[in-house]
Amino acid sequence: MNTSHDRLVVVGAGLAGLRAAETARLAGFTGSITLVGAEELPPYDRPPLSESVLAVGVKTTVQTFRTVEQLSRKLGVEFLGGRQATALQFARRTLELDERESLC
Structure with a gap:
């Protein structure tokens, strides 16, 4: 297990998660950063829901803030898109993900 503090794991790959990662870099954090999100897509603009979005046959476009390559x-x-954080083992500094994977 890696016990150093050179890794940041952000749970939630929405705009707030993206901004947390960006802010860490701007503040000089040089360690590894992992962004975990339940959705397959990288952080994208989530406009307010309207009835037009719910209409059958209406195509919507997704505007990502950053592509996976840019991240x-x-x-x-x-x-790590399409992944869910399931437990935090604070004392061990471990985040458990679905499929029984752990991040240290």
Whole structure:
């Protein structure tokens, strides 16, 4: 288990999660950053829901704030989309994900 403090794991890959990762880099954090999100898509604009979105046959477009490539190349952030955090083992500094994977 890695016991150093050179890793940041952000749970929630919405705009707030993206901003947390960006802010960490701007503040000089040089360790690894992992962004975990339940949705497959990287952080995207979530406009207010309207009845037009619910209409049958209406296509909607998704405007991402950053692509997976941009997260990796420009921010050095690993994106784990389609994954859910299921437990935090605070004393062990471990985050458990679905499929029995753990991040230290």
